Amino acid sequence: MNPLLLFEKWFSEEKELSNLKLPAACCLSTSGLDGYPNSRFVSLKEIKKESFVITGPLDSRKGREIENHSKAALSFWWTSTERQIRIQGDVSVIPKSEAEIYFKQRNRDSKIVSAIFEQGQEILDISYMQKLFKEKKAALGNKEVEQPNSWGGIYIKPIRIEFMEFKKSRLHERKLFEQASSGWKMTIIQP
Template sequence: MNPLELFDRWYQEENMVSGATLPGACCLTTRGLDGFPNGRFVSLKEVKEGSFIITGPTNARKGQEIAADNKVGLTFWWPVTGRQVRIQGIATPVSAEAADRYFAERDEAARVVSVMCTQGTPVDDYDQMVARFQQVLEEGAVGKERPENWGGYAIAPVRIELMIFSATRLHDRNYFEMRDGRWVHQKLQP
């Protein structure tokens, strides 16, 4: 059993039955620079060549934390199908060409935010920032050229757990670990 194929099937099923706006929403967990775990929701762009691709500002907290320790976690929760996927893996930057493509695929508002904001830093006047955002959006001043501080990460999974929830709490847990270049599967107790 290949966990990546199972993940893809589950992802497609959740997307079909839920109609979720962001079926790729997942919690990325990093080790904070202060040693505390740090989780936030990000959007999965795709699974490519066996890695889970996410994007964002590389100078934001998540980028700084990945640069300091590239061992990360991804967690998906799909309520309609009652499934959870937990992934532990190694994050490495995607190529500049791939980052360019992912940035160009973003909608205009997302590109404007990426260009005009420094994610996670304090804002002195929120209303002024919103007004500036509207102005830049209306002017169409931001094209598809990627800012230098924006990129992506390919997360190569080392461990994957796919779990189907049960009302009885007798959850079906399938744990996979990459060993010697192949996936080793084990059932886990709920």
């Protein structure tokens, strides 16, 4: 069984039952530059080339962490279906041409934020940030927002995926898929 197909099935079932505004939200974990794990919520764009696609500024903390240690983890928790999926994998940068497509799909305000701010860097105060945003938005008018050079995306090619279905009995069903030389190997693990 291909765990990526199972992921897509579970994701589809969650979207059918859920009224979540961001059903593709997931927790991306990386190895911090200071040795501490680092996690943040991001949005899954799609599964492509047998990998999970995440986008954003590559010069951000997460981008620098991935450049330093090209392994990451994703965690999904879906409340409607009471399912959790944990993914560990190897990271590579998506081609610039693909990043351009994802950037064009973003809403205008998100594009403007990406164009004028350096994610995670210090700023004087919130009102200054809001003023800067309003000024840039007004200056742009109806012009297209250019994609910053630092904005791109990553593939996370899984080596391990765990699916967990929560049960009222507390006998949660867990299936662990691991990459082996002959393809995916599945084991059932205890709750």
